[in-house]
Amino acid sequence: QVTLRESGPALVKPTQTLTLTCTFSGFSLSTSGMCVSWVRQPPGKALEWLALIDWDDDKYYSTSLKTRLTISKDTSKNQVVLTMTNMDPVDTATYYCARSGIYGVTRGAFDIWGQGTMVTVSS
Amino acid sequence: AIRMTQSPSSFSASTGDRVTITCRASQGISSYLAWYQQKPGKAPKLLIYAASTLQSGVPSRFSGSGSGTDFTLTISCLQSEDFATYYCQQYYSYPPGLTFGGGTKVEIK
Numbered sequence: 001q002v003t004l005r006e007s008g009p010a011l012v013k014p015t016q017t018l019t020l021t022c023t024f025s026g027f028s029l030s031t032s033g034m035c036v037s038w039v040r041q042p043p044g045k046a047l048e049w050l051a052l053i054d055w056d057d058d059k060y061y062s063t064s065l066k067t068r069l070t071i072s073k074d075t076s077k078n079q080v081v082l083t084m085t086n087m088d089p090v091d092t093a094t095y096y097c098a099r100s101g102i103y104g105v106t107r108g109a110f111d112i113w114g115q116g117t118m119v120t121v122s123s
Numbered sequence: 124a125i126r127m128t129q130s131p132s133s134f135s136a137s138t139g140d141r142v143t144i145t146c147r148a149s150q151g152i153s154s155y156l157a158w159y160q161q162k163p164g165k166a167p168k169l170l171i172y173a174a175s176t177l178q179s180g181v182p183s184r185f186s187g188s189g190s191g192t193d194f195t196l197t198i199s200c201l202q203s204e205d206f207a208t209y210y211c212q213q214y215y216s217y218p219p220g221l222t223f224g225g226g227t228k229v230e231i232k
Contacts, residue, residue, distance in 0.1 A: 037221070047159075047167065047210055049221040060219030063124060096166055100214075105173040108214020108221060109157035113166035 002026035004114035022080040022097030033103045036080045040093040129224035135232035146194040146211035155215040
């Protein structure tokens with residue numbers, strides 16, 4: 001069974017750096033074609049893709065946020081970490097990690113999602 | 124960046140209705156489109172990928188169609204458990220190009 005679970009602080013102050021961890025099981029991020037992304041959703045708003053890391057350690061970022069984001073992986077721990085610097089109240093959102101592949105017709109679709117973690121940015 | 128526009132943003136329907144949601148891409152994306160269902164407080168669930176392929180375990184009342192710039196998600200006979208928000212997502216220029224539509228909320232009439 002494939003599962004992903006996000007963890008991190010529920011509350012951060014403006015200007016602080018947010019660090020979120022996605023711990024997964026049931027698949028390996030060293031398997032060719034495997035990818036993990038971070039997606040966020042402000043309260044009552046739409047989904048926004050943030051960053052992706054693939055099995056080959058290639059990293060991709062949202063154009064609008066790339067200067068603030070860093071994604072990394074620890075294959076031995078089955079974890080993907082996202083850091084976001086200079087947090088602002090507009091970054092208040094539920095943050096999800098999700099799995100996708102890079103091959104075939106499903107390649108960009110997120111077939112498995114974590115349950116999400118709510119992050120509030122407030123002083 | 125490719126923009127995805129969904130319509131309508133919300134509507135009311137009754138159990139048993141046939142409903143259609145539209146998603147339009149700002150440029151051609153072939154069939155690189157997915158649809159998700161999201162219920163309050165829950166993560167999105169993949170319904171359809173490659174514009175028309177049903178994800179395993181998804182009821183056959185859901186169907187998708189379209190290619191290029193115009194896509195539709197149809198629920199043939201709305202059930203109580205289908206009241207939710209639906210999102211389209213393109214993955215034409217992936218990676219990294221991944222964008223979601225603004226969502227369509229299906230409410231009970």
